[in-house]
Amino acid sequence: MxxxxxxxxxxxxxxxxxxxxxxxxxxxxxNLAAGKAELSACPYVSEEAKAQLQEASAPPIRxxxxxxxxxxxxxxxxxxxxxxxxxxxxPPGIALLIKDNMDNTEVDARLARFKQLQYERVGLTLRxxxxxxxxxxxxxxxxxEIINKIKSSSDCGIILMSDNTxxxxxxxxxxxxRKPLLYAATNDNLQKIIDLVKKTxxxxxxxxxNLDEVADLTTKLTAAGINDLIIDSGAKEIKRxxxxxxxxRSAALNKKFRPLGFPTIVxxxxxTADPMKEAIYASIFVAKYGGIIVLSDFQGESLFPLxxxxxxxxxxxxxxxxxxxxxxxxxxxxxxxxxxxxxxFSLTYFLVSGYIETSKVSAYLMVKDTEGLxxxxxxxxxxxxxxxxxxxxxxxxxxxxVTHRKLIIPGYAAAESGGLEEELxxxxxxxxxxxxxxxxxxxxxxxx
Amino acid sequence: MALDIPRTxxxxxIKEITLGKGSKAVTVGGETSYPLYLFEGTMPHLPxxxxxxxxxxxxxxxxxxxEPFADVINDPVAWARKCVSNYGAEIICxxxxxxxxxxxxxxxxxxxxxxxxxxxxxxxxxxxxxTANHDKDVEVLRRVGELCQDKNLIIAPVEEGDYKKIGxxxxxxxxxxxxxxxxxxxxxxxxxILLGNLGVPDNLLIIDPTVSCIGYGLEYAYSVMERIRxxxxxxxxxxxxxxxxxxxxxxxxxxxxxxxxxxxxxxxxDAKKRGILLEAMSATALLxxxxxxxxxxxxxxxxxxxxxITELTSV
Numbered sequence: 078m079x080x081x082x083x084x085x086x087x088x089x090x091x092x093x094x095x096x097x098x099x100x101x102x103x104x105x106x107x108n109l110a111a112g113k114a115e116l117s118a119c120p121y122v123s124e125e126a127k128a129q130l131q132e133a134s135a136p137p138i139r140x141x142x143x144x145x146x147x148x149x150x151x152x153x154x155x156x157x158x159x160x161x162x163x164x165x166x167x168p169p170g171i172a173l174l175i176k177d178n179m180d181n182t183e184v185d186a187r188l189a190r191f192k193q194l195q196y197e198r199v200g201l202t203l204r205x206x207x208x209x210x211x212x213x214x215x216x217x218x219x220x221x222e223i224i225n226k227i228k229s230s231s232d233c234g235i236i237l238m239s240d241n242t243x244x245x246x247x248x249x250x251x252x253x254x255r256k257p258l259l260y261a262a263t264n265d266n267l268q269k270i271i272d273l274v275k276k277t278x279x280x281x282x283x284x285x286x287n288l289d290e291v292a293d294l295t296t297k298l299t300a301a302g303i304n305d306l307i308i309d310s311g312a313k314e315i316k317r318x319x320x321x322x323x324x325x326r327s328a329a330l331n332k333k334f335r336p337l338g339f340p341t342i343v344x345x346x347x348x349t350a351d352p353m354k355e356a357i358y359a360s361i362f363v364a365k366y367g368g369i370i371v372l373s374d375f376q377g378e379s380l381f382p383l384x385x386x387x388x389x390x391x392x393x394x395x396x397x398x399x400x401x402x403x404x405x406x407x408x409x410x411x412x413x414x415x416x417x418x419x420x421x422f423s424l425t426y427f428l429v430s431g432y433i434e435t436s437k438v439s440a441y442l443m444v445k446d447t448e449g450l451x452x453x454x455x456x457x458x459x460x461x462x463x464x465x466x467x468x469x470x471x472x473x474x475x476x477x478x479v480t481h482r483k484l485i486i487p488g489y490a491a492a493e494s495g496g497l498e499e500e501l502x503x504x505x506x507x508x509x510x511x512x513x514x515x516x517x518x519x520x521x522x523x524x525x
Numbered sequence: 526m527a528l529d530i531p532r533t534x535x536x537x538x539i540k541e542i543t544l545g546k547g548s549k550a551v552t553v554g555g556e557t558s559y560p561l562y563l564f565e566g567t568m569p570h571l572p573x574x575x576x577x578x579x580x581x582x583x584x585x586x587x588x589x590x591x592e593p594f595a596d597v598i599n600d601p602v603a604w605a606r607k608c609v610s611n612y613g614a615e616i617i618c619x620x621x622x623x624x625x626x627x628x629x630x631x632x633x634x635x636x637x638x639x640x641x642x643x644x645x646x647x648x649x650x651x652x653x654x655x656t657a658n659h660d661k662d663v664e665v666l667r668r669v670g671e672l673c674q675d676k677n678l679i680i681a682p683v684e685e686g687d688y689k690k691i692g693x694x695x696x697x698x699x700x701x702x703x704x705x706x707x708x709x710x711x712x713x714x715x716x717x718i719l720l721g722n723l724g725v726p727d728n729l730l731i732i733d734p735t736v737s738c739i740g741y742g743l744e745y746a747y748s749v750m751e752r753i754r755x756x757x758x759x760x761x762x763x764x765x766x767x768x769x770x771x772x773x774x775x776x777x778x779x780x781x782x783x784x785x786x787x788x789x790x791x792x793x794x795d796a797k798k799r800g801i802l803l804e805a806m807s808a809t810a811l812l813x814x815x816x817x818x819x820x821x822x823x824x825x826x827x828x829x830x831x832x833x834i835t836e837l838t839s840v
Contacts (some may be wrong), residue, residue, distance in 0.1 A: 101795065114761045123574075131597045152577070159751050159752075159755070160744070160747075160748055160751075161748040161751060193792060194792055195792070196792065196793075198740075266756055289527055289528050289772050292528055298815075304658075310832075314836070315833070315837060316563075316836060316838075316839060317834050319561070319837060320562075320563075320564050322528055323527075323562065324531065324564070325542050327531040327533075328528065328529075328530070330533050331531045332529065332531050334528070334529075334531075337528070340553070347810075352831055353798065353802065353805075353825075354829060354832070356802050356806065357802075357805055357806060357809055357829050357830070357833055360806040360809050361809060361813065361833075364747070364810050364813050364814075365813060367568060376794045376795070376798075377792050377794025377799070378794030378798040378799035378802060379794070379799075380781070380794075381792070381793050381794065381799065382739050382740075382782075382799065382802050382803050382806050383806070385739050385740045385782075385805055386739045386743065386810060387744045388738070389739060389742075389744040389747075390744055390747065391809075392744050394744070394748060424737075424741065424742045427740065427741055428741065430781075431779075431780060431781045434781055435585065435779075435781075443764070461785075464829070474662070506756055512569065514627075515627050518628075
């Protein structure tokens with residue numbers, strides 16, 4: 078599929094003018110092949126070559142951007158069916174539904190939840206990205222009014238939903254600069270949508286009653302030069318929606334079927350009225366290829382697990398998540414509290430800190446940067462040994478936090494206790510359990 | 526435009542394994558496609574849920590998990606019966622939490638007597654899950670196997686460090702074994718080969734890939750299971766063509782996030798619903814990765830997952 082640098086080079090003007098930012102056409106070709114440059118950077122490439130190159134270099138699933146600036150949301154660009162084959166690239170967007178016939182109190186409460194429900198984890202902020210504004214009233218003025226309200230209250234990505242193309246056009250006019258996603262182009266309004274987006278560019282959802290119809294619509298839109306598309310397969314039951322997601326991804330990746338080479342949007346609340354079931358359906362689409370997941374409402378008890386699942390599934394399998402090096406306070410530690418040290422593999426950190434919490438003994442947990450390796454692996458790789466642990470402890474301010482001088486090291490690093498006692502002569506090195514699960518029992522006997 | 530629906534080429538099939546005996550016996554496995562890809566293949570037996578029972582009253586369960594079982598928490602027999610009669614459990618998984626040498630360290634004979642009582646009280650298949658301490662598991666599970674011969678128990682975990690001693694029980698008394706390996710496709714395959722060489726028949730084997738929940742490494746289990754299914758179904762790797770069990774609920778409910786109250790962290794919402802969803806969503810993700818049996822705890826989470834299985838497999 079992807080062309081090699083040399084194949085691309087053959088199609089370039091070979092002027093070596095440097096206007097693209099790199100000195101030679103060959104270097105530019107190499108960057109194109111590696112996905113590090115855009116063809117539009119070359120002012121001299123022929124139309125013919127452009128067409129050939131774009132066809133060959135376009136990702137099998139288009140990347141679509143909604144919104145602008147810092148909160149611009151990118152979806153698509155996936156290259157594999159299974160995350161272990163490489164990684165999943167762009168996590169699905171989570172959208173909150175707001176209808177224009179909801180009363181002000183409800184809208185304000187929803188906007189407040191949209192802002193408040195975010196979570197810190199492994200140094201990342203997990204948060205939803207989008208608000209879907211639905212023209213439930215059918216009224217043009219109400220739709221515009223609520224769009225203005227949401228626009229001024231949040232810098233979120235916006236999805237505009239209306240069955241009425243004129244209302245959609247009016248909505249787009251008031252927030253065009255935010256690059257909202259339009260919902261939706263169908264068989265019935267196709268030409269109107271084409272005219273609208275030709276005038277005011279915006280990404281568009283294509284909605285069909287089945288995948289054949291979707292493919293027809295995307296083909297017509299791309300022929301009209303509209304390429305930023307997102308697919309709604311129209312499924313109203315979880316089984317078909319689930320299968321559609323798989324078929325769309327597989328057709329794009331395995332069959333290079335361009336008409337389905339776009340990210341998707343799903344509405345679990347159309348498939349169930351139960352909010353708990355809706356959350357389960359949403360979790361299915363996190364794992365199986367949803368591009369944007371619109372929820373009927375946000376509540377912490379369902380949004381939190383969903384955002385963490387998304388983080389997990391979209392973690393690069395080649396690069397484990399790591400926790401920032403430092404001293405973490407667990408509970409309310411004082412100068413007599415135990416000091417434990419561990420590696421910065423995020424799972425290690427979560428488990429160890431969780432077990433310390435379970436023990437109900439407040440403590441300081443020192444996390445050494447081991448490049449995301451677990452204790453045993455880091456120890457074997459020389460990244461969690463006396464020579465690196467000792468300087469970390471010395472440089473830290475743990476000295477000021479506690480009056481005792483006892484350091485608890487993981488059981489798997491027991492071999493380092495001698496070395497540590499030598500390098501940290503003031504400290505007594507205690508060997509903790511090998512398995513984190515035994516930390517509570519271990520800490521129950523703690524005495525400063 | 527007529528779409529030519531892409532289809533995976535499969536060359537293998539998951540073995541069908543029957544658990545327990547009599548009219549309540551349960552058969553799992555038999556899939557000919559990726560999990561729930563019913564447009565590509567068949568799933569003759571739906572994934573099943575085994576309800577978790579502890580062999581002593583747990584002291585660290587959050588309120589939400591404890592509540593449905595509060596009246597039976599001190600009596601594993603009554604607890605197991607309640608799971609079957611009130612919640613329609615098709616399989617029970619008795620977790621031998623009491624035998625942990627670092628915990629209560631109940632002795633083998635006493636622990637085995639409890640298993641015997643539970644087993645005698647049930648007609649649904651019974652999974653007996655040890656503590657993953659080789660010496661203790663060998664001691665307890667051998668005693669269990671002997672005491673409950675004729676019961677067709679499902680015994681777990683069998684690991685590389687104790688497979689010979691525990692494997693012998695399966696051969697002697699026809700109990701099914703759960704081969705447990707640490708989140709690694711090669712180790713899973715190797716253990717299955719070792720058990721095969723020992724003489725454990727193929728129809729008595731289930732894979733435990735070692736699983737974790739949302740927020741605690743779900744993605745590792747998820748991908749290892751996907752790889753196991755890929756090898757089994759598309760690369761004819763016979764030594765991986767076994768049903769998969771996921772002992773997930775105890776991982777979920779011991780996590781900090783399942784225990785926090787709403788007062789401690791209002792952004793995390795209602796504690797009970799959060800716990801239920803963490804369990805049900807973790808289980809659902811594992812279902813998509815290839816679980817044939819899910820060990821679960823909360824009746825509401827079980828109901829959600831059971832319904833989801835039915836909906837995803839309806840004709």
